[in-house]
Amino acid sequence: MTSQLFRQRRERLLEQMPDKALAIIPAASEVTRSRDTEYPFRQASDYWYLTGFNEPDGLLVLVKEGETGKSLLFNLPKDPEMETWTGIRLGQEKAPEVLGVDQAFPLQQIDEQLSDLLGEASEVWLPLDNLALYQNYLNWRQGVRRKRKRSACLPDRLVDVASALAEMRLIKSDEEIALMQKAVDISAAGHFRAMKASRPGAYEYQLQAELEHEFAIQGAAAPAYASIVGSGANACVLHYIANQDALKAGDLVLIDAGAEYQGYAGDITRTFPVDGHFTEAQKQLYELVLKANEEAIRQAGPGTTLEALHQSVLRVLTQGLLELGILQGELETLLEAEAYKPYFMHGTSHWLGLDVHDVGIYRIEGSARPLQPGMVFTIEPGLYFPPDCEEVDPKWRGLGIRIEDDVLITKQGCKVLSDQVPKTVAGIESLMRGADAAA
Numbered sequence: 001m002t003s004q005l006f007r008q009r010r011e012r013l014l015e016q017m018p019d020k021a022l023a024i025i026p027a028a029s030e031v032t033r034s035r036d037t038e039y040p041f042r043q044a045s046d047y048w049y050l051t052g053f054n055e056p057d058g059l060l061v062l063v064k065e066g067e068t069g070k071s072l073l074f075n076l077p078k079d080p081e082m083e084t085w086t087g088i089r090l091g092q093e094k095a096p097e098v099l100g101v102d103q104a105f106p107l108q109q110i111d112e113q114l115s116d117l118l119g120e121a122s123e124v125w126l127p128l129d130n131l132a133l134y135q136n137y138l139n140w141r142q143g144v145r146r147k148r149k150r151s152a153c154l155p156d157r158l159v160d161v162a163s164a165l166a167e168m169r170l171i172k173s174d175e176e177i178a179l180m181q182k183a184v185d186i187s188a189a190g191h192f193r194a195m196k197a198s199r200p201g202a203y204e205y206q207l208q209a210e211l212e213h214e215f216a217i218q219g220a221a222a223p224a225y226a227s228i229v230g231s232g233a234n235a236c237v238l239h240y241i242a243n244q245d246a247l248k249a250g251d252l253v254l255i256d257a258g259a260e261y262q263g264y265a266g267d268i269t270r271t272f273p274v275d276g277h278f279t280e281a282q283k284q285l286y287e288l289v290l291k292a293n294e295e296a297i298r299q300a301g302p303g304t305t306l307e308a309l310h311q312s313v314l315r316v317l318t319q320g321l322l323e324l325g326i327l328q329g330e331l332e333t334l335l336e337a338e339a340y341k342p343y344f345m346h347g348t349s350h351w352l353g354l355d356v357h358d359v360g361i362y363r364i365e366g367s368a369r370p371l372q373p374g375m376v377f378t379i380e381p382g383l384y385f386p387p388d389c390e391e392v393d394p395k396w397r398g399l400g401i402r403i404e405d406d407v408l409i410t411k412q413g414c415k416v417l418s419d420q421v422p423k424t425v426a427g428i429e430s431l432m433r434g435a436d437a438a439a
Contacts, residue, residue: 001175001262003100006052007071009168013050014062014069016164020122023161024114025050026133027058040222045354046127046165048263053099055090059110060101062125063117070102074113077106110136115143118154125161162359169353170360171374177408179264180353180376183220184406184417186259187266190214191421194229194257195431198274200249204229207255208243215259224265225356228256231274235400236384238346247274252282254400258356265356267378268418269404276432278425281395285383288320290423292381293403296348300407300414305368306377310348313381317344321383326392342391343383352376352406371409376417380404 013023028044043054051060051073059074078091095104105113118124118140126133141154172180190211197210208229215223230240231247235254247253251274258266271286273279278286295316296309318340321327327339334340351358353376362369382402389397406417422428 001052001179003052003098005173005175006050007100010050010060010062010071011068012168013161013164014064017062017064017069017125018122019064019066020120021064021125021159022117022121022123022155023060023062023064023125024133024137025060025062025127025161025165026130027053027056027060030056042222043263045169045263045359046162049165049169049354051099051101053090057107059107061114061117071100072113073099073101073104074107074110075104077108111140111143114140115147119144119148121155123155123157123159125159125164127162128158128160129162166359166361169358170351171372172353172376172408173374176264176353177374177376179262180266180406180408181417183224183259183261183264183266184268185266185420186215186218186220186261187224187257187268188418188421189218190257190259191255191268191270192431194255195270195272195428196434198247198253198272198276198432200247200275202247204231204234204243204245204247204253207247207253208257211255211257218259220259220261221263222260224258224260224267228254228269230254230400233387233398233400235271235402236386236398237400238384249275250279252399252401254402256402256404263354265352265354265358266418267352267356267404267406268421269380269382269402270421270423270428271401271403272428272432276429278429282399282401283425284324285396285399286401286425288317288324289381289383289401289403291320292316293379293405293423296379296381297405297407297414297416300379300409301371302373302409302411302413303370305370306349306362307368309379313348313379314340314344317381317383326396342389343385344381345384346380346382348381349377349379352378373409373411375409377407378404379407 025047027047030038030041033039061072063070073095076089092104193214194207194211208227226241228240229243231253232251234240252271253274254271256269292313296313299312318334351360384400385396387398403423408415422431
């Protein structure tokens with residue numbers, strides 16, 4: 001993406017602000033892992049969305065001036081000694097050219113500059129859940145009072161800039177959709193590789209290694225979240241990340257994993273047999289979950305809602321559980337009583353974008369939000385029967401199945417970004433035999 005695109009995003013945010021308002025958006029900081037080592041750095045999503053700048057500890061300030069405004073960047077200064085250890089910094093001189101900001105200042109000037117800017121501001125937009133930034137804001141207000149004393153005139157209104165940015169980020173541009181498709185393509189390649197590597201006696205962490213090797217070799221910065229590789233009963237733990245057990249013949253393995261590419265996340269789940277062949281019981285449950293997945297995809301399009309898709313999934317799963325004899329009673333009564341909930345306890349969808357559980361409100365004025373072209377989200381029904389699930393037939397116990405796809409709403413309906421990963425029984429078994437699979 002070009003600096004012009006990030007400039008356009010800043011301008012869109014400025015358009016929403018009143019005259020003389022300030023918006024303050026912080027970068028992420030490095031986090032210590034142990035003593036003098038840090039966790040791999042990952043930029044704050046809102047800051048990245050507005051700057052495309054991947055250095056830590058910066059601050060972006062937008063100043064509304066009449067119909068337009070200006071962008072000020074506070075970033076780390078050039079420091080040859082530190083750069084020897086941690087890499088080349090952009091500095092202030094090149095920042096306007098590279099990032100398209102109007103001015104750049106050394107990070108150390110934040111207190112002085114912000115105290116001056118606040119003295120002229122009508123209101124301030126900042127992420128209200130960032131307590132450290134809020135404390136700095138209070139300190140900058142004190143700086144205005146010290147400088148101007150009785151003549152100090154401070155803004156008395158705070159606006160949550162994160163809410164405005166969430167609305168902007170919810171509808172993806174063509175450039176973002178292309179990056180998301182790339183993230184999903186890399187994620188898909190990792191799933192292919194892990195499926196092909198599955199065999200009895202291998203370990204969950206070995207499939208994780210195959211998966212994440214493919215992510216890295218194809219240019220992903222990192223997994224978009226902690227990879228879940230759960231075999232056997234581990235698949236019934238929704239966020240299982242120990243990934244330490246041996247794979248056993250006759251078991252299923254559930255992999256929920258995605259790559260992050262240029263900030264954007266893929267998020268795919270597939271469940272498959274360790275040895276490449278579904279048992280009859282596994283096949284029955286699997287095809288029920290697949291039916292729910294496909295029905296929600298069929299209904300996805302402009303104007304429908306994630307809540308409606310969830311209800312369609314609940315209906316398909318509950319009807320299927322009735323037909324399999326796992327539930328007894330009348331369909332409508334069971335739905336009303338949420339009889340499915342011991343076996344399907346999570347939602348069907350979440351937004352997807354710069355964050356794997358991306359920003360954006362799900363309800364507007366109490367009603368489910370209609371889907372619009374450019375929205376990207378997951379569809380991920382599942383069924384889970386832990387080993388201690390004594391109310392069901394033993395043949396179901398220890399089975400956990402989830403099928404998750406990444407879906408883009410288009411003007412015509414929807415596009416499944418992850419449809420290259422096989423998910424039918426025949427497609428999975430064919431892939432694991434080494435043949436080209438058609439999902």
